[in-house]
Amino acid sequence: MDELIIIGKKAKLASAQLAHLNSDLKNRVLLRVADLLEEDAGVLLKANVADLEQANKMDLKGAMVERLTLSDEKIAGIAEGLREIAKLDDPIGEIEEMKKRPNGLLIGKKRVPLGVVGVIYESRPNVTADVAGLCIKTGNVCILRGGKEAFHSNRAIVKIFHKAIEENGLDPNMVQLVQDTTRESAVAMMKLNDYLDILIPRGGAGLIKTVVENSTVPVIETGVGNCHIYVDEAADLEKAVSIVFNAKTQRPGVCNAAESLLVHKDVAKAVLPSIGASLAKGGVEIRGDKITCALIPRAVPAREEDWGTEYLDLIISSKVVGSLEEAVDHINTYGSMHSECIVTENYSHAQYFLDRVDAAAVYVNASTRFTDGFEFGYGAEIGISTQKLHARGPMGLRELTTNKYVIYGSGQIR
Structure with missing residues (x-):
């Protein structure tokens, strides 16, 4: 041309x-x-x-x-x-x-x-x-x-x-x-x-x-941002509700917004209703597995394709997992290697998550919305790389x- x-x-x-x-x-x-x-x-x-x-x-x-x-x-x-x-x-x-x-x-x-x-x-x-x-x-x-x-x-x-x-x-x-x-x-x-x-x-x-x-x-x-928040069995639940709400609703149409929620089975009953109520105030549709739908009545059943979808909208998928290892496996299967977060007060769980999750940015107790050149102190960014050659992250x-x-x-x- x-x-x-x-x-x-x-x-x-x-x-x-x-x-x-x-x-x-x-x-x-x-x-x-x-x-x-x-x-x-x-x-x-x-x-x-x-x-x-x-x-x-x-x-x-x-x-x-x-x-x-x-x-x-x-x-x-x-x-x-x-x-x-x-x-x-x-x-x-x-x-x-x-x-x-x-x-x-x-x-x-x-x-x-x-x-x-x-x-x-x-x-x-x-x-x-x-x-x-x-x-x-x-x-x-x-x-x-x-x-x-x-x-x-x-x-x-x-x-x-x-x-x-x-x-x-x-x-x-x-x-x-x-x-x-x-x-x-x-x-x-x-x-x-x-x-x-x-x-x-x-x-x-x-x-x-x-x-x-x-x-x-x-x-x-x-890359595409199919970002996850995992609420660990050792999570501060109040902190979890706040992080999930921010990561999903603060600006849903960007690549560092959360698209999927994973919750440990031992805290599901204690935290999912609160997360559901919080997200309802933000107008978020929840697409969940059977346990999520039982604990959040307004949630709709998730389909297989929901686990890998970047919605860029007020929609989030939700799944209850049996262990930290299952959460990490799920993220590495369906994630896009962008930004992933664990909410936990357990140091060894946090380190396991940081070591095992394959992503450009991995968080402990903070919203994925911080994956941004300005927030990282770069003034701006030319993009957020999800590949491994030459550059990765903002x-x-x-x-x-x-x-x-x-x-x-x-x-x-x-």
């Missing part, structure tokens, strides 16, 4: 400049973008209204609309995230593991940008700002291919980045938005090996699966870098 070839060539040229900018200049750009986002909030909200009108015509519902919608509060949050990124230490140029060999060579690792980062994503204008901000800080050029449902919002945000970049005398092509939002442009981007160093999909299971299966560009998979600055070996000699030959 001609548009992507042109974008790719511009990205490579911009990369040669951005990769070598000093931290102060990169931070000035980020801080200026943050100010402009707040100053031009009215422009962003107007663009967002156009997207919401289009979303209504497309009959988008629930989580998609919630993630698409901007507000003064959300814009302020995006701006604050960029300011936090500016405060963080710049990893680029760090020398790690410098060692002197017996022959006198000094060998170390220097942290450098990945190069050109491509991101394909859906319905989340904040991703545009988060990705561009993280990439600028780490010296990476980004090519953004957002969904058609958020096109006007994404374009408005990118224009603000361009204004801030140009005010600082830099190449605006370090942040580019693909104008074509058809499926063909996404497929073409997956084959852009000559220009992209990495491709990151952010969206629903369908999008992620398509990119992973079809991309010839190296992919970092940001991807902040260091995850957008690689290393090259630097070797200092004094005339050594082999």
